[in-house]
Amino acid sequence: MQTLIKNGHVIDPANQIDGSFDILINNRKIKAVVPRGKVPASKIEDAQVIDAKDCVVAPGFCDMHVHFREPGHEYKETIETGSLSAAAGGFSTVAVMPNTSPVNDNRSVTELILSQAKKIGLINVLPIGAITRGLKGEALSDMGELKESGCIGYSDDGKPVMDSELMRRALEYSRMFDLPCIQHSEILDLTQGGCMNEGIVSTELGLKGMPVEAEDIMVFRDICLLKKTGGRLHVAHISSGGAVDLVRHAKAKGLPVTCEVAPHHFTLTEEACRNYDTNAKMSPPLRTDKDIEMIKEGLRDGTIDMIATDHAPHDLADKQVEFSNACFGIVGLETALPLTLKLVDEKVITLQKAIDILTQQPCRVFNLDKGSLGVGKDADIVIFNPDTQYTIDPAKFKSRSKNSPYKGWKVRGKVLHTLVAGKTVYSAHSE
Ligand SMILES: [Zn+2]
Helix, strand or coil: CEEEEEEEEEEEHHHCEEEEEEEEEECCEEEEEEECCCCCHHHHCCCEEEECCCCEEEECEEEEEECCCCCCCCCCCCHHHHHHHHHHCCEEEEEECCCCCCCCCCHHHHHHHHHHHHHHCCCEEEECECCEHHHCCCCECCHHHHHHCCCCCEECCCCCCCCHHHHHHHHHHHHHHCCCEEECCCCHHHHCCCCEECCHHHHHHCCCEECCHHHHHHHHHHHHHHHHHCCCEEECCCCCHHHHHHHHHHHHCCCCEEEEECCHHHHCCHHHHCCCCHHHCCCCCCCCHHHHHHHHHHHHCCCCCEECCCECCCCHHHHCCCHHHCCCCCCCCCCHHHHHHHHHHCCCCCHHHHHHCCCHHHHHHCCCCCCCCCCCCECCEEEEEEEEEEECCHHHCCCCCCCCCCCCCEEEEEEEEEEECCEEEEEHHHC
């Protein structure tokens, strides 16, 4: 079975391709990427044809930070509904955080996730294993076993590893397995009971704040440890301008630190909490205009390596409650592309760079053989029309949950097809 994607604007940063090309897929792999109209007719007689006129054709997006809630909280999201949500957002590969129930801190949970994802057969689902057993922050998980069974990194995400000695050992051990430790950077002593950024807005609303220093101090501590231990530190969902500066300095000194930013941290500020909308409740919290400015600078100069959504589906029962009691997080996979294209509109980054930080960069940091349209690679591809304008309607999300602060936002950039290993896993035409 062959597929020809023709008439598209191919952008593949991994191979420095940016122009009018046709792509031929054969037997799950990319067979050829050739200038438009140059695939010999004899080669494509039996090919299924996808017309990508007016569209960008790029490697499928890769999101290294999602929560699929299975096992344990399937009423919020399953691996299947999460995969459908990812595919609808143009993502062909995601890494799932271990804060499920049971926690993914051992081989049996990792294998369950992998076998479930394989059975569903939509997108590539890569597990991240816990740094500490049960995410309790007391004893290290068996990092070797987790890698052996298929984990691509370690994290206690949702919680930080507070104990410095434990984090030091996590970095040391992870070095042996050459996988990154992904830190949810938050000093809990400073954020206890907090539900939004600490500042004038939290004071006015009478809500307990989480000071930005809680993030900065943890990033600083981990960078200090890294100097001693080696290993690789990846800072999850950076939200503080000060933390971006810290990462920039550490990188300049040659330390193996990387970081990611979620779209809500460059599109929304603490002002979004004003009407007590629980869809604006995140961890780390939405910060200030100044932080967004510094995040954009970090995207511009490459301090921030990638965009990751922190896709965190919650059902109504966990969101339609008092602000202080609501769960943290939002559905992220289906709004990531249009929100990233806002950075292009604002001339923060180019379209090429936007695709780079959604494809090649995450794969570089996590050592994945993905995010490229090179000949012989898996045919994981997204086709989107960058100019289609529409209004975001969470009711239409494929995700099982609808918690999004972007309802009613007018955006551009619509995914039309997502292919994984040559198979169409999402098509807007079949809606
Ligand atoms: Zn987190």
